[in-house]
Amino acid sequence: MGVDLVLRGRVRTGDPLAPVARGVAVHAGRVVALDEAALDLAESAGETVDLLGGTVLPGFGDGHVHPLWGGVEMAGPQVRDATSVDEVVDAVRRYALEHPGDDWIQGGPYDATLAPQGLFDARWLDAAVPGRPVVLQSTDHHCAWANSEALKRAGIDSDTADPPSGTVARRPDGTPLGTLVEWTAMDLVLRHAPAATTEDKRAGVTRATALLASAGVTWAQEAALHPDDVAVYLAVAVAGGLSVRVNVALRAEPGTWPAQRAEFAAARSAAAASPVADQVSVRTVKFFADGVIEAGTAALLTPYDDAPHTCGLPVWAPAELAAAAAAFDADGFQLHIHAIGDAGVRAALDAVEHTARVNGRRDRRPVLAHTQLVDPADLPRFAELGVIANFEPLWTQLDPVQTDLTLPRIGPERGARQYPMASLLRSGAVLSMGSDWPVSSHRPLEGLPVAVTRQTPSGDPAPGWIPAERLPAAAALAAYTSGVAYQAFEESHWGTVTVGRRADLVWVDVDPLTVEAGAWPDSVVRATWLGGRRTWTAGRVK
Numbered sequence: 001m002g003v004d005l006v007l008r009g010r011v012r013t014g015d016p017l018a019p020v021a022r023g024v025a026v027h028a029g030r031v032v033a034l035d036e037a038a039l040d041l042a043e044s045a046g047e048t049v050d051l052l053g054g055t056v057l058p059g060f061g062d063g064h065v066h067p068l069w070g071g072v073e074m075a076g077p078q079v080r081d082a083t084s085v086d087e088v089v090d091a092v093r094r095y096a097l098e099h100p101g102d103d104w105i106q107g108g109p110y111d112a113t114l115a116p117q118g119l120f121d122a123r124w125l126d127a128a129v130p131g132r133p134v135v136l137q138s139t140d141h142h143c144a145w146a147n148s149e150a151l152k153r154a155g156i157d158s159d160t161a162d163p164p165s166g167t168v169a170r171r172p173d174g175t176p177l178g179t180l181v182e183w184t185a186m187d188l189v190l191r192h193a194p195a196a197t198t199e200d201k202r203a204g205v206t207r208a209t210a211l212l213a214s215a216g217v218t219w220a221q222e223a224a225l226h227p228d229d230v231a232v233y234l235a236v237a238v239a240g241g242l243s244v245r246v247n248v249a250l251r252a253e254p255g256t257w258p259a260q261r262a263e264f265a266a267a268r269s270a271a272a273a274s275p276v277a278d279q280v281s282v283r284t285v286k287f288f289a290d291g292v293i294e295a296g297t298a299a300l301l302t303p304y305d306d307a308p309h310t311c312g313l314p315v316w317a318p319a320e321l322a323a324a325a326a327a328f329d330a331d332g333f334q335l336h337i338h339a340i341g342d343a344g345v346r347a348a349l350d351a352v353e354h355t356a357r358v359n360g361r362r363d364r365r366p367v368l369a370h371t372q373l374v375d376p377a378d379l380p381r382f383a384e385l386g387v388i389a390n391f392e393p394l395w396t397q398l399d400p401v402q403t404d405l406t407l408p409r410i411g412p413e414r415g416a417r418q419y420p421m422a423s424l425l426r427s428g429a430v431l432s433m434g435s436d437w438p439v440s441s442h443r444p445l446e447g448l449p450v451a452v453t454r455q456t457p458s459g460d461p462a463p464g465w466i467p468a469e470r471l472p473a474a475a476a477l478a479a480y481t482s483g484v485a486y487q488a489f490e491e492s493h494w495g496t497v498t499v500g501r502r503a504d505l506v507w508v509d510v511d512p513l514t515v516e517a518g519a520w521p522d523s524v525v526r527a528t529w530l531g532g533r534r535t536w537t538a539g540r541v542k
């Protein structure tokens, strides 16, 4: 009896005992043979693919990504690649002309470095769309830029007070400028805009997971969702439209989290009882320990260089974060904590430590997401506490976000300690990679070389930015595959190409362990298989 599929060529298995194979055979969704044994099955295989000098890898995991709202955002004006305020405004103008029936225009993400200090003026958008409200979100989704009509409909004027943990940017005369910093402030406008419908969300998830599959991703950590939206993922999966497996993290809120516990457990049960439980799980609770350095909202141990009166805005009081973490852990959830500033990282580690102390030992695999600024005293705590350090490699380069927004805020000493990937790896911590898409590119083949070189696409700086924190290529690849599988508690199912494991595989046209790092962004994902089923074939869409 024949097997379903044989791939002939170089396979980087990720298995340290047999790292390279000459082929892989797949049957009924699983890897059934490797190397010579796989090639021997080619004759009778339903399909045989010659890898043409390319490489098969374990499917990539994305340890922190936002498919639902990124997919919804894809339906709005496309401003991601705009390189000036004028280009953003032009894209919005074109979209408005093409969509005369949209009452509100919502979209993004715009590059916050296109205006000094990330401060965007409502009047710039008014010039393109004066009569209808427009609100765009920045690439880090911690800021929004609204036009005057949106501010008016939201009732925001000089009398509007800043909400807790957020800021309404103002002109010298106190009137709102048009930029809203952090979620509480963004929400002052966004809550007046029409919410995405269930149909919008389903289309968004379908679109976004297809995009991830096109980049070779087979598993994604949906990083922050409302429990009501779990049904969106289940419906898309049941309809056969989910192109990657997804684990959902539900977002816990300070203050109201005790009431969320029952709701979160119900959402988890709904996924587990669904016929698509192998595609959608709800295993995780997401916390924001703090904001982002670019917006001055990351929590720092010592004040901001450019604002010596403030150490940022922690989202949770540390004691409440610890209590909530322990409660959700007791409910059996994994913790996934956004932690950017060194005080945010410390509060997150403290919360994990508290959780282990009160709930006892178990295999809990807590995740700190982003891990931007870590006090040296806290570095060993990741390995000690079993905390997975999640990084977004595309952020580990000296780009305008760093030079214009981040470094002026934290100065050179702290600036030279960001994203300590190699230090944490050496300390024994598990690393997992992510994109935080739509914050940055969803393509692992763009992120991988940055993790290895810490250079911009033009190769700067030559030795890499903070070169001691560059990762060896094999370690970076492992953090995109087996590291994320470990985060997913699914290392016995995927993350390496191993007989008996799922055939979640990607075929790329290069060898990521030997190719010149700078060339990777031009590389092509030729095909992606999820459980032996093709979710992507090159040539369809870019």
Ligand SMILES: [Zn+2]
Binding pocket: 064, 065, 066, 223, 436
């Ligand atoms: Zn995120």
